[in-house]
Amino acid sequence: MxxxxxxxxxxxxxxxxxxxxxxxxxxxxxxxxxxxxxxxxxxxxxxxxxxxxxxxxxxxxxxxxxxxxxxxxxxxxxxxxxxxxxxxxxxxxxxxxxxxxxxxxxxxxxxxxxxxxxxxxxxxxxxxxxxAEANKEAQRAGIAHHKATSPEKFKGRKPNFSRASFEAVQAMLNTGQGHSAIAKATGVNRNAVIRIAQDPSKAEAALEKWGL
Missing domain, CATH: 3.40.50.1390 (Resolvase, N-terminal catalytic domain)
Incomplete structure (x- = not known):
């Protein structure tokens, strides 16, 4: 059929x-x-x-x-x-x-x-x-424009911790201390401490993007 x-x-x-x-x-x-x-x-x-x-x-x-x-x-x-x-x-x-x-x-x-x-x-x-090529070119042009006019949008979320706090969190993680104790001692949000523990390179990259 x-x-x-x-x-x-x-x-x-x-x-x-x-x-x-x-x-x-x-x-x-x-x-x-x-x-x-x-x-x-x-x-x-x-x-x-x-x-x-x-x-x-x-x-x-x-x-x-x-x-x-x-x-x-x-x-x-x-x-x-x-x-x-x-x-x-x-x-x-x-x-x-x-x-x-x-x-x-x-x-x-x-x-x-x-x-x-x-x-x-x-x-x-x-x-x-x-x-398809025209769409990609328009997309590239749009991204370039927004990077020039609104660069903060392309940096991602600004870290809610400083470079010093980041290094303090890493040091305490290396000693085996718990997330809650580290958050209390450094003043860094507990969720941020967990993110740093899970992927410290990503957290460091975010600091670099924001010049921190």
Missing amino acids: LKTILYARVSTTEQTSDHQLEQARKAGFQVDEVVTDHGTSGVTTKLAEREGGKRLFDMLREGDTLVVRWVDRLGRNYQDVTDTIREFIRSGVTIKTVINNMVFDGTTTDPSQKAIRDALIGFMAAMAEAQ
Whole structure:
């Protein structure tokens, strides 16, 4: 029995595939099954290396239809996207996009039509990668701006202890004294004493960031 499978990739674990499924249904697709990858990068992780992507390669058979919101859901790496689409086409799978209702399949035998199809695949994959690069550049620019205008936000929480207190806590920890006793003797919050005990290098790094 032929299937129509929607593949949805969401970039954070807080997002869901529900919106992409709703879009597909409104566009007229009768989806039999949804395969989702959560919190997976389309730039650094190939489709075949994602959990959902692996399922797709196992599930899809000749005559099946793979639906995606747009090709960027398959990935944002030009080589991976073009290789993936062409591999599916060669295996007899039809790929359809919800946005612009694009159709990629292997039914055409006309060389000119094949050339147009392959050029379009390349163009859309290149656009997906270019958009990812643009997003990263905008993110880098935003971070640089905020570092310049609000540097304290990038230092993390300011330590509630001084360098002298930090060294006193470490010295007492080395003698085996308890957290509560150290907190009482040094005036450092007990939770801070515990954090120093668990990861002194992190506490020292925080002091250095704040110039303490």
